[in-house]
Amino acid sequence: MPSKNYNPNSADSKRKEEEIRELKIYLSQTVKPWFEEGRDGDPEAQGIPLRDIRQRLDASGVMERISHGGRQRMLEQYDANKDGMYTYPELEQLFLSERPRLNLNKLTRWQQLKLGLVSTVVPENATEEKSLESYIEAYNCKPPPLFIIFISVLETIIFIVYAVELKGTKYEVTAASGFPAYSPLIYNPARRYEVWRFVTYMCIHVGYTHLISNLVFQLVLGIPMEMVHEWWRMMIVYFLGVFAGSLAHSVTDPSSFLAGASGGVYALIGAQVGAIIMDVHQTWGYQEVCGWGARMSIRLGDIRRGVGMAVQMPGRALKKDCAQLLENMKQWSEAAMLYEKGGYYDKAAAVYIRSKNWAKVGELLPQVTSPKIHAQYAKAKEADGRYKEAAQAYENAKDWDSVIRINLDHLQNPEDAVRIVRETQSVEGAKMVAKFFLKLNDYASAIQFLVMSKCNDEAFQLAQQHDQMEVYAEIIGSDATAEDYQSIALYFENEKNHFLAGKFFFLCAQYGRALKHFLRCSNSDDSKAIGMAIETVGQANDDALTHQLFDYLLGETDGVPKASKYLFRLYMALKQFREAARTAIIIAREEQNAGNYRDAHDVLFSMYQELKQQKIKIPSEMAHNLMILHSYILAKVHVKRGDHLKGARMLIRVANNISKFPSHIVQILTSTVIECHKAGLKNSCFSYAAMLMRPEYRNQIDVKYKKKIEQIVRKPDKTEEDEPTTPCPQCGYAQAETELVCPNCKNNIPYCIITGRHMTKDNVTACPRCDFPALKDEFLSVLETEENCPMCSEMVKSEELKDVMDLNKYMNPDEGED
Incomplete structure (x- = not known):
């Protein structure tokens, strides 16, 4: 009898079973022939004198660990009928029982070879209770192949x-x-x-x-x-x-x-x-005979014997056939057990339910896939008042409405109910949750779940009664009908909430009424309202509404002109890109004057990209201003990276256009002097230091730099190497690296968005996000410390940079329709 701690699935048990299996194979192939030598009939019924058995075992070496007296006593002990003759079953029992004492590792080499060969090749039905399926389990990687x-x-x-x-x-x-x-x-x-x-x-x-x-x-x-x-x-x-x-x-x-x-x-x-x-030849015949015997035993009423044979056989099909026979005979327990042994867990659970064996059903549930069985189990547990188990079973059955009901009515767990409703979008479940929150006077939550359950009329009435229309409007989102939006808009119109009234008139496509409300918004909602008014006019495509909004933005309606950025957004909404471009230049200039250089850069860049996408000619003023602002940004990047020469070259370009940076003239010139000094550009350093000594700038110089700048001016050193040259990509003329107009062919040359230098024919790449050109080596170098493109500020990975073989598409970026 196995001990209470016996676990048939443990590693030790499996190892022992494998050892017994191999031993039985060895015995059937090596020892059993002893009983067949010179004998007819059943070898298991024939006996060999105890003395001969002793001699054979001594010769094999399997009993060498046991003393001579101990060997004799052991052999006499397992001679069951004490007749001095050993049968094969008696010897097999000796080996199986005394296995730990026998020296099976010291068999002769031939015996070891034969045992190993048989244990890996022979079909496992040769060991009686094992199956062909476990033969597949012999595949392992010990040792590896x-x-x-x-x-x-x-x-x-x-x-x-x-x-x-x-x-x-x-x-x-x-x-x-x-x-x-x-x-x-x-x-x-x-x-x-x-x-x-x-x-x-x-x-x-x-x-x-x-x-x-x-x-x-x-x-x-x-x-x-x-x-x-x-x-x-x-x-x-x-x-x-x-x-x-x-x-x-x-x-x-x-x-x-x-x-x-x-x-x-x-x-x-x-x-x-x-x-x-x-394997097929040896396995199928054996299984066929045993399967026939099991079925016949059950039909003849010997259920215990038939079930035992079916359990011992490896095939699933036999267990299923026998279980069906038993089910027809209303032998529920035995039928369910065979279904379970065969791995037909749904059928097993169904039969256990018929026999009201809920404990076994509960054990099988993790393997059961049928929602119907889970639901039956859940109803039984709910009837017993075991609501947690019922909720879990309903969840396994995918009966979400019942899960929600159990959580709300019995477990007092609205959090899980709400989570399930959100995940499953159950209409009935949402109704139940809405009623639950309504009892708690939580009107916002009740409205939310009424909308989710498609009860929009009830949700609207509840919102109207309890002043929750903004909540209802937010919840209803974009899933509502035009009638829903109109009802909300009329409510807010009566409440004098012009912004929300306009928003919902816009959603129901009543653009005239929407614009009227947006233009009547208070100052607190002015920015959002103008944005919505622009979107309304863009959608309406109505000249009268467009003129009405233009008059408002220009101040002709209330005498207060609005910011240029709104005109720009209106032109963009109306797809009037040329007017938008002119406005963008004005806005960028205003941002520059205010010292917001990155914002000015981004306005020009976004407009540049839009015009390029629409294949509209890019104004030269826009392209030039973008280049100057980008040079300022590059100067900061290179100074931060400690590359003072590149930073100085970009600051020189910015300083030559210093009028475009009125808010920071002295600071930029000071930075130019410092970086030129660090880069060894002494003549340029002197030139911009002398500029700083002008009366209008001198008193604004930072105290910590003032003496140094004065010293540079007093003791000028005008030695400076000429800027390196690279060939023009159009005509090949050698010109200074930062010169963007070729003095030979008079063409504008595209600039590298990393260094600010002009592009060459070789070593060309482009940002994969904004498609502005760059020198590939320089781009890769910057990406070692930075992760964003300095032009578009989007993240770029080094492996995304591809070689550009033709630079011509960047040579005339302002080409397009006039």
């Missing part, structure tokens, strides 16, 4: 070596041709006296398709077989196949070369087919 992997890697390496050697020759390796005829490994009929070639030819292949096909077959077939039959068996089979192939070839075609591992592959195929035929 190293031989097949090793031989495949070896063949691949040799193939690659010769393929490299033959490249460029007339024997170059292709898909189906090319092999090294000179190799000492290939089978050459003229050198058959070099006997190693009868095996080593397997390492040479004719074309890579030949190699790949052999590798696929030997890996697919060889690895699973080696996991069962171990590497040395596979090595013997493989090399015998290779050798047999070369011998056969030397006889049938003695004048041609031979290459490839096909002989080994064919040997693996033969071994696999043989194993399958043997």
